Amino acid sequence: MNFVQLYQLLGLYSGNGYGLYGDNYGNYSNYGNYGQQSFGRVLRDTAANTAAVRTSGGISTPMDEIFERASKETGVDIRLLKAVGKAESNFRASATSHCGAMGVMQLMPGTAKSLGVTNAYDAEQNIMAGSRYLAKLLDKYDGDTKLALAAYNAGSGNVAKYGGIPPFKETQNYVKRVLEYAGKDFNTNQTVNISGTTEAVKGQEGMASSVMDTGYSDLSRMMVQMMQLQMQQKLQSILDFDEEEGSGSVFL
Secondary structure (H helix, E strand, O other), X not given: OOHHHHHHHHHHHHOOOOOOOOOOHHHHHHHHHHHHHHHHHHHHHHHHHHHHHHHOOOEEEEHHHHXXXXXXXXXXXXXXXXXXXXXXXXXXXXXXXXXXXXXXXXXXXXXXXXXXXXXXXXXXXXXXXXXXXXXXXXXXXXXXXXXXXXHHHHOHHHHHHHOOOOOOHHHHHHHHHHHHHHOOOOOOOXXXXXXXXXXXXXXXXXXXXXXXHHOOOHHHHHHHHHHHHHHHHHHHXXXXXXXXHOOOOOOO
């Protein structure tokens, strides 16, 4: 939740900014549910703003940082992960091969789906998923990097069929090229836009969706109750004031 939305919520609680108090007395006729409606509207705005960020290009992030996080998460040497990214697409997030492989790590549609990828051209999703996939292959082949790379390129079925690296020139050259790249320490020197999949954005979406889907969380219900209580107190003070002044009903 950003500062503007926080300010809106504080405005609801304190009675400022929404015309609840002051001369617009008519709003008091439905004060019982106004707080909930307004609070819900702010939460919906939070989710809408999050979606807007995602559709307008996402969050700019150095690709090297994504590889670092992928390495820490999977335990795969970052040099090997970058080597695969370079050999597969030369770090091009928009790359598509003739057989339909997509993104930095050139994930096939079926593989991407099985790894939970919703947008294979989102560099973060692609690199993280490709790294998890390579980690599984390394585990499958007991840490044999050559077999894992061969399976990454030609599929585990072909590795099993030929009892090792398949006799495909493309696969053999691929394994050799990746290992050469892995022997170097280099940076991608790229910055990419990711579609809002960072934990901070997820946190905003999660808060808004959970509150709207389940009614209200305990915290949000408490906030609404506090706002309603203050509105009741404000209303009573206005009524008491008008009775003293003899102005009659405040509901015009």
